[in-house]
Amino acid sequence: MHVEPVLTANQQLVFKALGDAEAPLSAYTILERLQGKGIKAPLQVYRALEKLIDFGLVHRLESLNAFVVCDHHGDHTQHPVAFAICDSCGLVAEFVDSSVQEGLSRWTTGHAFRPKRVTVELRGLCETCDGASK
Amino acid sequence: MHVEPVLTANQQLVFKALGDAEAPLSAYTILERLQGKGIKAPLQVYRALEKLIDFGLVHRLESLNAFVVCDHHGDHTQHPVAFAICDSCGLVAEFVDSSVQEGLSRWTTGHAFRPKRVTVELRGLCETCDGASK
């Protein structure tokens, strides 16, 4: 198991905004959506995001400069994760693949590289959107 | 084999700047280094980079917002590639791993996801820098 961290007011706001969204949100989009609810400046959003990411509750999508809530309740317990992102509808699938893990860890150990952060992102079309673009 | 594309003046400048660099460069760093050599505005750099990436001569590192010259002379012939990036010295190792490939392609086919672009980036410490931080 793992404990649920206590979220501050700002963190709750940001977390909820991400949870309510249908697709990844940029920091400034979060800001827009929280204007008037106590959030007024970019830094409030970025600070909340930083913590939420630390807690494992939120992921940053590097190829998008955007953020999504974790699909696994923040319970990764190590395993780096991969994302498939639909460029059409914004759907994000979060997954872990042992073959990918092994490939990467074999390479890193073989080359004495000490990884701190792993980014695996697939950009493309989800089944629905791909089918629709016939 | 594959043909070497003809580069325009701006493209040559940007390509050379990247080739001369010891580490990935951001677009604006490239701009700085090319001031006075005919490059004056961000867009000149971005347009050149776009083409160089199209040609496969340059890669964009998403987790860094920066660019490096391709290690394989742009000869990828499909295979998406992975990067190990040292956060201390900026060293970038470009590699292809079949186990990673297979893991990703198995997932995408299994989920009917059509990938257009793949990002795999490891951020951490290279052997040298990790050893030095004892």
Next chain:
DNA sequence: AGTCGTGACGTTATTACATTACATAATTCA
């Protein structure tokens, strides 16, 4: 020669993303 399409180029302005700096309040805990 004249027109046209195409692709690269140049310039300015603007948008989008992220951090620095500094002052202030709240919380924790010895």
Next chain:
DNA sequence: TGAATTATGTAATGTAATAACGTCACGACT
């Protein structure tokens, strides 16, 4: 309680990327 730590608020600034123009060079065709 009082020091240390953590969260906040606000403004300004820094960095990355694109929009929106218009121009120029060049080869293809009429």
